[in-house]
Amino acid sequence: MATLHELKEYVREIGELYSAVALCAWDQRTHMPEKGAEARAKVLGRLERMAFERVVSDRIGELIAAAEREGARSEVDQALIRVWKRDHMRHRAIPPALYQKFVETTSRAETVWEKAKAASDFALFRPHLAEVVDLIREMAKLIGYTESPYDALVDEYEPGMTVSSLRPLLASLRKELVAFLKELSRGTPPQTLSAGTYPLDPQRQFCREALGWIGYDFGAGRLDDSVHPFTIGIGVGDVRVTNRYQEDEPFSGLFGALHEGGHALYGQGNDPALAWTGLSGGASFGIHESQSRFWENQIGRSLAFWTYAHPHLIRHFPGLAQTKPEDVWRHVNHAQPSLIRVEADEVTYNLHICLRFELEVELIEGRISVDQLPERWNQATADYLGVTPPDDRSGVLQDVHWSGGMFGYFASYTLGNLYGAQIAETAEREIPGFWDKVQTGQLAPIREWLRENVHRHGRVYLPEELVKRVTGSGLSAEPFLRYVRAKYGEVYGL
């Protein structure tokens, strides 16, 4: 117990350093004056290095080993040892010189990627990407794996997940979605609302109200503008969201707010007792994404939600007074195969992810080379979505992830959609009058249910364990498929 106490004191310092890192990063992207950028980069580098040195120190290794030997009693203490052991081992596996090289290479690759994307010139990016892939494969080897080097990477984002568990799941999901897209093409696409002008201040106000409906606590957070929306946990009682708005339509702003609000409810709902233990946050990136997708899609794109939200929408945007809730609902549930992942709808989005996952695994397992990527990308886009990128900018160069070395991350987006649908099905079953509540704006009981079942646990349970506790079964694509088939079937009059 004394060792465990010491370990807790030790990791508290790391947590406090990361809190300062989070504030520096938040400020950098919301309030910092432009000329402060260089100094901020130094400060962030210093704080992150201080935290890193503690994560990989001999001391924490000894404390973890001693605490393991003593045997932890509670679930929480066991989890604490688990997460710090994992972080310690993963980080220590990478020699500082290699990590340094990785930081430099990806930093250069990101800069080149931006130019290459602008010029739609894959050849420019190719050697840099090849370097990144080589480094990532070396790091995967050092981290270690049983079956596939990709397992060492995906574990960073989805602890416990492997190629052999993900591959069949995503392959079957892809097959079903491709088939469903064909079906939809025989239906009637919904009429969309015409474009207009939507001033930003009412949009911000509307989003603020919507965050209030879902139970986001403004006494423990803030909403600010930023170039890319994000959610960041700065500490207990301080989980902030940011958003962006488009002037020609009010929905991308609203869904951005609901998405980030979903992430933020997770953080705000963490058991305060987990503070500074390393167990605050979410079970995985996929589980975190399930919470944002739940509020953005399951709730925010439902007819019940728009029945409640519509009068508020037209209060802020009187130009929409002639619309009905159904019109908005149809407008926001339009499915259309397209080239760009971040603009994709709920039906096609996961196909973009399947494509990336398949290519990543082959690349990391050394079965294809970087040179083959553009052709393979375009072929898969044609096969799955029925559209072909006219250039690499709208094809293989569209995402920033690979230039930053974030291999293994994409799957989390789809896992979020699947977990989100699983959790929504369970919530509908367990919360009496679920849709009546949504329709009348009583979202608090739903938020409470999520807090009780998901949010409060933070990182205590592994994702697979958590989803079983919540839904009674393991990860499955069925609830998601049932959900999109039902909703889009109705919208498209199938």
Next chain:
Amino acid sequence: MATLHELKEYVREIGELYSAVALCAWDQRTHMPEKGAEARAKVLGRLERMAFERVVSDRIGELIAAAEREGARSEVDQALIRVWKRDHMRHRAIPPALYQKFVETTSRAETVWEKAKAASDFALFRPHLAEVVDLIREMAKLIGYTESPYDALVDEYEPGMTVSSLRPLLASLRKELVAFLKELSRGTPPQTLSAGTYPLDPQRQFCREALGWIGYDFGAGRLDDSVHPFTIGIGVGDVRVTNRYQEDEPFSGLFGALHEGGHALYGQGNDPALAWTGLSGGASFGIHESQSRFWENQIGRSLAFWTYAHPHLIRHFPGLAQTKPEDVWRHVNHAQPSLIRVEADEVTYNLHICLRFELEVELIEGRISVDQLPERWNQATADYLGVTPPDDRSGVLQDVHWSGGMFGYFASYTLGNLYGAQIAETAEREIPGFWDKVQTGQLAPIREWLRENVHRHGRVYLPEELVKRVTGSGLSAEPFLRYVRAKYGEVYGL
């Protein structure tokens, strides 16, 4: 040279930690959601402790001693060694247990002070203040001094300043100001503008414009609201100001902005080469205050300034359209003996400081006891200002400083006024057409002159050295006395 390089690397880390501290503190007072307060206190405590441990470490002591032995070449390197040696010695002189006791005692004393002030009950505060004074005297002894224990305290805020240099200066200033107040009472008080309602958004906009006039760089800073206005340097290219506004008049907001803007120009004007050396910032609190007072009073309360600013004032506040620049100038230059320091005008303000300085010296030198304070305070107020506090709330309990152990600080306010007038006299002499420039809003050359002569040097020169470099002579009250006599003489028709 190798040692000096090592010392620079060592203090860079301290500087980066303090940058994170500054951001945490800024956010705490401007944007942090209320429920984040407890976690923030922990993070701030941790970062400050990390920085403190480095300031008092054996390692930095060795580096400083070795660098001294090697002999520094440039002025900047000599200053670097000087400031870190001073900080190291001062902080190391206090044993951690004593410092801990000081933090606890002052924290408790501040809480009690708030209550005591609200209830106007000195007896409640008395034992806590006595405890603080005992601790401060013990700390002064440990820090060391030649003549007066007060010297050890004032040196924290005004390096090189002592009781024997301050006492005659302030005594003579007091005598002159008391006499001048008597003179003024024979003049005609200026007519003041009647109260109105001034919405806050135009006030913020007006202050933003005024900060632009004086050359505050919004690309390297921000203006936000806070309960108490403050300026904070977060890093190179990032010096932020905050302000507050009153709804019944627009001037306190404007002068607050000019005051903080003056501080901020100092930070923005530091030579970037001083970054992370510990030499950014100001030569002393008094010199820093001279820059805020320069823009707030010398410029902002001049007729020339209002000749330029008046059309902008009435653009924001059309209700003032019937006023003339002279009316505003008279309104903001009203002198009136009063009880509260923070509300005092330029003539009486320094009398409030003389009173505090005299009592502090006697208290710290052990020549009076805490029990005698209220009576001595009221007597001095009557003698210097001709008014008597009806209760301790508007007397000895009015300031927070003593409860926080900030003995030795008050003098800096008056030194700021004196240095400010000295620097202004020199600037008027050296900048061709000084007042024509002010009258036409061409403040950039004035800001440049200050940057060249004061701002860029940061903490490189001691205050006495700096003021001699800038003005050709040492600290003196004469320029200030000339300034108030001339301006107030004119306003009061003497």
